[in-house]
Amino acid sequence: MTTATPRRPLELFGVDGLLTDEEREIATTVRRFVEDRLKPNVAEWFESGTPPRELTQELGSLGVLGMHLQGYGCAGTNAVSYGLACLELEAADSGLRSLVSVQGSLSMFSIYRYGSEEQKQQWLPRLASGTAIGCFGLTEPDFGSNPAGMRTHARRSGGDWVLNGSKMWITNGSLADVATIWAQTDEGIRGFVVPTDTPGLTATKITRKLSLRASVTSELSLSDVRLPASAELPEARGLGAPLACLNEARFGIVFGALGAARDSLESTLDYASTRVQFDRPIAGFQLTQQKLADMTLELGKGYLLALHLGRLKDAGRLRPEQVSLGKLNNVREAIAIARECRTILGGSGITLEYPALRHANNLESVLTYEDTSEMHTLVLGQALTGLSAFRG
Template identity: 75%
Template sequence: MTTTSPTVHRRTEPIRPLDLFDIDRLLESDERDIAATVRKFVDTRLRPNLADWFESATLPKKLAKEFGSLGLLGMHLPGYGCAGTTAVSYGLACLELEAGDSGFRSFVSVQGSLSMFSIHRYGSEEQKQEWLPRLAAGDAIGCFGLTEPDFGSNPAGLRTRARRDGTDWILDGTKMWITNGSFADIATIWAQTDEGIRGFLVPTDSKGFTANTIHKKLSLRASVTSELVLDGVRLPASAMLPEGRGLSAPLSCLNEARFGIVFGALGAARDSLDTTIAYTATREVFDKPLSSYQLTQEKLANMTLELGKGVLLALHLGRIKDRDGVRPEQISLGKLNNVREALSIARECRTLLGGSGITLEYSPLRHANNLESVLTYEGTSEMHLLSIGQALTGYGAFR
């Protein structure tokens, strides 16, 4: 009679989720270098302070110059001290920043894709020369005022008003949920005029301008969010953005920022998944690692699949943007899918961390809290669904 020894299951060397998709093979060497540089900065400079900044709801203003020294501010814009990188490189930088925290990507996105882009695209040469080099270096901070307390998804109804007084303009109104508002030096403000919606550059030390920091947030705590109040702010004629006419102007700026979100949200998802894989490998349940159970592996495999698909979509949209220009409804595809899946991944990861997952020692719940804001700002999921629906049917169903 013979006996057989029980089968011994040896653990193979694990790989990181995105290595399954060979993502690096899809990138140029300079794109990999930019991603690696930002990742190192996040890991060495930002990550050690993350829990404290999130808990205290602060983001040090001095980080602006550090972002500027890395060339992150307005990095996809040409000239005026900007790096002039590709859209894909910018997207990868956003991914690495948000792998740290959505607040970092939000700061860089608002500075570069909203404030700086609005000046670069619609400003006069004098406005560009005055502001863009300073904003690129982080010597000045910008914000972007379109959303109002009663007008988010319907910006065409904004109530902020700019009226002529001789050669000057007088601005009155309120803007809400403005990232960087309380420590900005310059605000791009969109207002109704007799000529339609126009953009204005408003120095934040202008008489009648007030920025009130929004406190008691449950999301994006490592980010400054503000209410802007304009009470009879007087501006010279030169403050108007000469090329920014109509609602299409601010919406084009939002498309620039949404593109960064398409990549950025995946950084939060990747970090959540990496954190959870590492945790489940060391957490023992019933005398063996949590990661060795089938139900755990099913969750990890499904999350990896959605993460990888999201990165492939982001890269595809980035290549389109660099080659031909990406359409708004295509950006809607990316933001809708990638933020939705990133939020689902962060939530699922939290479940695998058990009680440990509710502490700031681990990132998934912090990422999930942040992504709740990312899900709704710069276009809610409902608005992006309707944008896609209009492209498919030819009918606008927003009203």
């Protein structure tokens, strides 16, 4: 029998040689934090549904909150480095990467891109350090894929704004110190920076989840929430503003989902190398090797796609439909990998001792948040044909 030195899946693609020294160092630093702090505890957090609040400050000290933004206490890294950090964080758990994505690419980015200097100075340094937590209120109970139909409304009252409505599936909502809330106005869709202790704003934690259990998800209710004029995001005009924020978050998912896939595959490789059936490790059987080889191919192709999109983003050439392409492919393949890994793990795969099924459960949410696979498919269809199929 011929033997060879075992390789980690991405080693076969030689991907480290495609990164700069700084990018490799950032990925290594985040991976070390994940191995030392997150992985030993994440199964417990998933089972209890209670990730520790102080984790946000630890992530702030690590430098990953808003790390791709410039100034205001942010690290100012390139897009590829941010993507690699998302990959490493999601190797622990999609819910923990979601915390970072919502904080940096939705809450912080909305203020960074559309806020006043006063709003930036007030919130961005605290959010970057993790001493404050942010959330992003766009999705509503009846309007997910169609945010243009939102019913949350803001009306002028003297020099103030008064907001009424509700937001659903809001990551970090019950933990947040500040919320970016999007609302219809007589002048079109506008964004507002809302401290969560504002009278009339309540957050209710969503329980009994089967997915993203190591992440806090909430419903926000707004009842006559009165805000000063200075709470409005001055540069946000129309639906394009929140959609641009979502595009930032989707970019992180393109990389992040691969972390869940990589962790599932690597842990399954280790299991298959030691699990003996019929007097030999199951890794030595042809059908198992076919599964491992097929999963490695999809993981590697997804990584190369993510890296290419990251380089385009850093060059200022990344288009929204390309982000849709990356999210559609990489999440779809990641969840397939996690599910296939579970089959190799057998009965052990349904326990929290191994991460594959936890990753698969989480990816069920990643598959549909920041727009569903169906929506991204139609984005690509429109790009290919020039015809919109979103209605009719």
